[in-house]
Amino acid sequence: MRDVLARVRGGLTLALQAGVGAALAWFVAHDLIGRPAPFFAPISAVITLASSVGQRVRRTTELVIGVALGIGIGDTIIHFIGTGPWQIGLVVIMAVLIATGVGGGPPLVTQSASSAVLVATLTSTTGQPWTRFFDALVGGGIGLAVMTVLLPLNPLSVVRRSADPALQALADGLHEISAALRVRDGDRVTAALARLRTAEGAFAGFASAVTAARENVAFAPARWHTRGALAQYVDGAPHMTYALRNVRVMIRRVKTALDDDETVPPCLPDAIGLLGDAVALLRQEWAKGAEPLAARERALRAAVEAMRGYDDGVGFSGGVVVAQVRTTVSDLLRATGVESSEAVRMVRQAVGRHAHPRTLRRRATRRP
Structure with a gap:
């Protein structure tokens, strides 16, 4: 139990960061910007915060860009050609190629591909293709702000x-x-x-x-x-x-x-x-x-x-x-x-x- 409590104490700040980041991302995207269901905003904020512990700022920024890039690619392709097995494969291929082409490291490539899969399998083809991309950018930006300004780790x-x-x-x-x-x-x-x-x-x-x-x-x-x-x-x-x-x-x-x-x-x-x-x-x-x-x-x-x-x-x-x-x-x-x-x-x-x-x-x- 002592080990469990020590681990909980060690993760308390990260938990607070993730909770505050998710809440702020939803508030900004939904209440301030007016997006009806910006669920990718809190997702992007949590991914950014949870994946950036002990990493450098550049890698954290890559995570934000990777999430947004994957969502944007997946949204655009699925909007025009629909969903299905070959569409999912095409979405992942394009996400990895574009992330690699812009010089991204493993965090950007991984997050870009996984976010594209999430869009291609769990979302509908309705709505503008850029909206969820925008939600991801908002959430990632909020995550970075929480991590560096509002609740920085000691x-x-x-x-x-x-x-x-x-x-x-x-x-x-x-x-x-x-x-x-x-x-x-x-x-x-x-x-x-x-x-x-x-x-x-x-x-x-x-x-x-x-x-x-x-x-x-x-x-x-x-x-x-x-x-x-x-x-x-x-x-x-x-x-x-x-x-x-x-x-x-x-x-x-x-x-x-x-x-x-x-x-x-x-x-x-x-x-x-x-x-x-x-x-x-x-x-x-x-x-x-x-x-x-x-x-x-x-x-x-x-x-x-x-x-x-x-x-x-x-x-x-x-x-x-x-x-x-x-x-x-x-x-x-x-x-x-x-x-x-x-x-x-x-x-x-x-x-x-x-x-x-x-x-x-x-x-x-x-x-x-």
Whole structure:
């Protein structure tokens, strides 16, 4: 029941948007414009609102145009040639060809074809062919107005709901790899890697939510006050995706190190665990809208611990793990708002006293 209530709370704003949009679309088309039965107006408004959650403005606009285009094509053809199986086929062919010809993406093509089928199968041939097309435009316009001006979704809440599972999956994966490496369990490492591959979808949803939220803030004055807190997610999302990819490369090297029976000093699982702590702290600090100071500190500690591996002795794959930890730390620092050059400087300063002995020797031989 808790899960059900949580889902209901998450969908409450969308339900209100759809209800208000449908009512306004009917009121405008029926009472203000004078259409006797504008049932395509509320239909178009609901389709626009229900299909645009987490999507960009361009795709939402395509939905509006696709619904109106399909209705217009279906109305025109059925008005002149009547209804029947071959007429329905012709209507769909024309709708898809025209939607594709104007450069529409999948939303426009799909909505255009489905709306044309709806007209061809459920409506009569009486009346002017342009009227239902006009109703669809009115409803779609009302839907966009409700979504962006009257009842815009809270972009910060949307992004947090998308970011939390993605960041939690990454933190849990790093902690699991740390524990598995500590006991040299290759099967657990493989399972954790598989789960992080699945988490790619959560990170894609996070990125989509950030894009939608950024546009929502731009078009919805009522949500302009969320820009500051939202900026942390907007600026950090790409770098967290980079961190996920680097972590997966690191995990594959962890597996190779175990398969090759390399020496694994305790500092390596410690460093990976600290990376997991940093991601978990970042999730908490973003949710509070706080400066992610604790996440930065924990990430830098992870870099320091990893570099101790050179002193304790690591094999080839272990050295790659150290390098990937360091790269991931830079990604996390960038996600916390640190500029690229400053992130590099902070990592170098933190790990400077733990530089690889062979690297130091190479530097010494190059000095004149």
